[in-house]
Amino acid sequence: MPDDIDVYDLRGLNCPLPVLKARKRLAGLPRGALLWVETTDPLAVLDIPAFCNEAGHLLIETTALDGAHRFLIERGG
Incomplete structure (x- = not known):
């Protein structure tokens, strides 16, 4: 897995903004x-996986952080 994957910081935003x-x-x-x-x-722990499933993206990893979550998504077709 590459070390230089961009992190899209959506901390502080509430539903539905992170998915949008x-x-x-x-x-x-x-x-x-x-x-x-x-x-x-x-x-987001419900919304992001559902979004990935609907949109055809692959949710590779979900990580719990202190007060946050991080999702590794591979763009699908």
């Missing part, structure tokens, strides 16, 4: 690109 902003950011990336999405929204 992640959707827009991923749309600008090529297929197969990796992106960390970091958020403090407690609903």
